[in-house]
Amino acid sequence: QTLPPTSQTIILGGGSYSLKWVAHLREPLKIEWIGDLTNLSAAGLLEALRNVPKGFQMLKKFTDIISKHEAQEGKKQALLVDFPAFNLRLAERLKSLGFQVIYLIPPRSWMKSPRRKFLARLRELIDLAVVPFPWLEKPYREAGLNVAYKGHPLLEILRDNYSLSSLSFTDIKELNQLLILPGSRLEEVRRTLPIFLKALDLLPRDLKPKEVNISATENTLPLINEIIKSYPYHQLKLVQELPPWRAILRADLCWITSGTASLEVFLLGKRGVIGYKLNSLSALYVRLTEKEVPKYVSLPNLIMDQEVFPEVIQEDFTPEKVLEGTERALSIPSSTLNTYRDQAVKLLLPSKTGPLKYISEVIKAS
Numbered sequence: 001q002t003l004p005p006t007s008q009t010i011i012l013g014g015g016s017y018s019l020k021w022v023a024h025l026r027e028p029l030k031i032e033w034i035g036d037l038t039n040l041s042a043a044g045l046l047e048a049l050r051n052v053p054k055g056f057q058m059l060k061k062f063t064d065i066i067s068k069h070e071a072q073e074g075k076k077q078a079l080l081v082d083f084p085a086f087n088l089r090l091a092e093r094l095k096s097l098g099f100q101v102i103y104l105i106p107p108r109s110w111m112k113s114p115r116r117k118f119l120a121r122l123r124e125l126i127d128l129a130v131v132p133f134p135w136l137e138k139p140y141r142e143a144g145l146n147v148a149y150k151g152h153p154l155l156e157i158l159r160d161n162y163s164l165s166s167l168s169f170t171d172i173k174e175l176n177q178l179l180i181l182p183g184s185r186l187e188e189v190r191r192t193l194p195i196f197l198k199a200l201d202l203l204p205r206d207l208k209p210k211e212v213n214i215s216a217t218e219n220t221l222p223l224i225n226e227i228i229k230s231y232p233y234h235q236l237k238l239v240q241e242l243p244p245w246r247a248i249l250r251a252d253l254c255w256i257t258s259g260t261a262s263l264e265v266f267l268l269g270k271r272g273v274i275g276y277k278l279n280s281l282s283a284l285y286v287r288l289t290e291k292e293v294p295k296y297v298s299l300p301n302l303i304m305d306q307e308v309f310p311e312v313i314q315e316d317f318t319p320e321k322v323l324e325g326t327e328r329a330l331s332i333p334s335s336t337l338n339t340y341r342d343q344a345v346k347l348l349l350p351s352k353t354g355p356l357k358y359i360s361e362v363i364k365a366s
Helices: 016-023 045-050 052-067 084-096 116-125 134-142 153-161 186-202 221-228 245-250 260-267 280-289 299-304 319-331 334-348 355-365
Strands: 008-012 030-035 077-081 100-104 128-131 147-149 177-181 211-215 236-239 253-256 271-276 311-313
Touching (some): 052 084, 077 084, 084 100, 100 355, 116 134, 128 134, 128 355, 134 147, 153 334, 153 355, 177 245, 186 271, 186 319, 211 245, 221 236, 253 319, 260 271, 260 299, 260 334
Parallel strands (some): 077 100, 100 128, 128 147, 177 211, 253 271, 271 311
């Protein structure tokens, strides 16, 4: 809505944030979609290493295209969203070509005390950091970065689609529908979904759901179909809805592989249990390299700094622990969960101008 009709927009990416932004562009704009980064996403060190050659091919393809516009008059801008393994390398090339680089959801946004060396590198690469959590504003600014906190983009998108005040947690007397959200990466699904499915066998009669749905994407659908062949005695239904908000709203409880989905479930007023497991080598790498290992891994718990959704992680991620987490999740009073959610909404969208609208205004003013 803010760009002049003569602008050219070249897009490489995937995911709801970039697509939401593109959806607001005017019809006369020349839009060139040159690739999807979704398949480069990985959960773990080994999986990431396998994607390196493909990532460099995509990086070269993109930089070759934007290099053709190097002599183009007027301001050249780039909006990078999350995905640091690729985007930080892309930022280096964009800066060398004279682009203004705006980064929405910079790397390691979950860290409440980012390393100085890491922030110094960001300062060299990006012109504006639009951070998704308020705790990042002070350390970024102290490190000399141009930073803005306007809330979390997910909440801005949800606000555009739902009346948030009408969504709230309720006490659950019986489970009509259980939704399993096993993640968008193949390795995540391969590690987590069988454990969730085995946990179904342990649910007592009073917790047996009448319906079990599994959220699938185009990328994960073949693998999920292969996995559930080993569990023919369960009445399992696959749902392909992107984003999965309607499926979440139909559910009484969600079993979630940690990620954005946990925040979606929380903000939509549904209970959840988090289950996550890295491969052994990746888990060891994290322990050896991360000085700040967070107390929680899921976004609702990180934001509230307490257990909103029970977490079963690594060695604790077993069918038995999923059952224990389910019992805990259902026992939390809805009034407590609604208090947490109301606090999170105020924290994550402090004003009418959310981060996506703010970025549009920045581009318009440039």
